[in-house]
Amino acid sequence: MTEPEEELPMIKQFRDWIQKGPSESDPERIRFFTDSIIVLDTNILLSLYEYTPAARQQVLDALRNVQPLLWLPHQVGLEFFQNRHRVITGRKKALEESQRILRNKIADAKKALREARTHTQNMLIRYAQDTEASGRLEKQISDKEINSLLGDISSTLEGQASRLREYDISVSPNGEGDAVLSQVAALFGDQIASPPNPKLTRQRVEEASLYRFPNLIPPGFKDAGKGTALASSGDFLLWEETISHMSASEGRSHLLFVSNDTKEDWYQPSGEGRSEPRPWPYLKSEMRARAGAELRFETPGTFYRGINHFLHAEIAETTYAEIDRAAVGAVPASITETAAIRTQPPPDLVAAALDAAGLGEGLVYTISNTPHRLLFLWWLIGATAQLERRVPVDNEPDVLFMPATRATTQPDTGWVPGVRLHLGEWPYRSSSWIAPWFADTINALSVRDRKILQGLAAQQLVLKPSATQVDR
Known part of the structure; x- marks a missing residue:
């Protein structure tokens, strides 16, 4: 009898490399919310200071649903106290x-x-x-x-x-008056790690700076050279501490790691048939090999929705919107259409793109209630960088989709012919297809803004005539 493909030794050993990223419909996902160890990255805890009081209370109440599963690594606690006052x-x-x-x-x-x-x-x-x-x-x-x-x-x-x-949240340097701090401390109780041995920390920093980072082994290699060797090794110290804890944990074989950080030293960029970044397969394989544990990554939005779905926490839609807004720093290394829909662009990037295109801030308000606002703003950010209207900032993501294509056939359902754009403003009316989000948004703008934006799209089309990056 032929052995099932998934049981073949080679397929089994490298299964993490042929699987897609974490899916919210994964039947195994429920176990990570009911029978695992949950690690909240520092950015998740610091985000609590960004919410309105009502939203913060809903989030803390939701976290109490998984309180028995929470564990605070020393590195997370240290970074939280180092950064909370900032x-x-x-x-x-x-x-x-x-x-x-x-x-x-x-x-x-x-x-x-x-x-x-x-x-x-x-x-x-x-x-x-x-x-x-x-x-x-x-x-x-x-x-x-x-x-x-x-x-x-x-x-x-x-x-x-x-x-x-x-x-406003007014607190003293020693923490007096900080209701967030007291509730976070109560949430973890004694489920916190002790400081690692200084000698062990030094060994880990040397491993990161001398071996892992030069070879681009995740996590944390994007931080190499930022400050001292110790300061740039924070992600790796957290990773090593977590593996060590999972190795010593009896009865817990699953780890759920929740973070805003989706940079390419945690997430593998899209490509090779994948339309979106995914957590590096190397991390899942290393966790399994060294700690015997299965690893799952969640961003804050999907994590809190998971608590709501599996444990019936009461979180309002307005709170989810705040969670997503507080995660604006969590920008992927590359932006596809799918990623753009759920990723708030950093305000400084939006402002830089508007200025580079010769557009006013009023454009943002004009499209604020349109359904395709995020797609449109991300495209503008990408177009102004690609056309060298401005110099990209450090770690700025690549925008991988375009609003138009030169093609004889419709590239995807919903794309409309170039004649949908205004006569005299779009040069390729008879030979192009327009993304529906671009057509709907552009036709709602003033003549001046339309001409500027269609000019950018036309220049981009000359630069990359067949690149559409349609992804679903």
């Missing part, structure tokens, strides 16, 4: 800055109205020789009128900005 201070500064920025924006609005008035007066005198109309304009739109016109708007905005102070 996060709190950053939040406080952002809230304070919002009021300053608001005042500056209102002042800019008043200045713009005065300049618009002066410009119109100059035009009336220069081209119409109408000093009378120019004088009337000075009285009709006086500085007093401008201040009055913007007064109610200013009061409303300043009132909302003042209200944001309610969401």
Whole structure:
């Protein structure tokens, strides 16, 4: 009898390399939520400071559903205490800055109205020789009128900005008043690791810096050279500590690792028939070989949805939105259409792309309620970098999809002919196909913005005429 393919020694040994990434429909997934050890990365704990009080309470209540399974590595605890005050201070500064920025924006609005008035007066005198109309304009739109016109708007905005102070987290350096810290400490109880032996830590740092990082062995090799050897080895120290704990754990053969970090020193980039990054198979194989344990990775959004699904935690949709927003730093190494739909682009990248394209911040507000907002913003980020309109920042992801293609046949269901775009604005109306997200969004914009964005798409099409990267 022929041996089943999955039982063949070669297939069994390298099975992690031929499997796709973790699926939410995996029938084995429930065990990781009911009978495993769960490790929350530092970024998961620090994210608690980013939520509104109501969302934070829902998340903490959800975590209490898996409290018996939680274990805190020493490295996570150390990084949490090293960084928590920075996060709190950053939040406080952002809230304070919002009021300053608001005042500056209102002042800019008043200045713009005065300049618009002066410009119109100059035009009336220069081209119409109408000093009378120019004088009337000075009285009709006086500085007093401008201040009055913007007064109610200013009061409303300043009132909302003042209200944001309610969401400040003010704590002392020793932790007094930090409700998040006390609840996190209660959540883990005594399920925390002791500090590793200093000699062992030194050996692990040397292994990371001298062997693993130069050979790009995950995790953590992207941090090589950042600060001291010890500082750049944090991910590897966490990994080694976790393997050691799993090796010594009796009765627990599954580990669920939850993290925002999906950089390519944890996740293998898409390719080789895969449309999305996946956790490095090497990590699963190493965990199994050294600790005899099965490993599963979850990002915070899928993790909390898993608690909701398997353990019936009550988490509102608005809370899931906050969880996703707090994970904006968790940007994959490459962005496919699928990844773009669920990944919030970093605000600094959005701002850089808008500036490079010659677009105003108002575009973001114009498309804020459109269903394809994230896809559109990620495409703009990728296009401005690919067309060398700006210099990409460190660790900026590659955007792997485009809004149009030159093809004789429809590349995918839903793609529409180029004639859907405006005559005189799109040069390939009769010879192109347009992604539905691009067609729907672009047709809702002003003529000026449409022309700029369609120009970028057309230049990109010349650069890569057949690259569509349609992925589902």
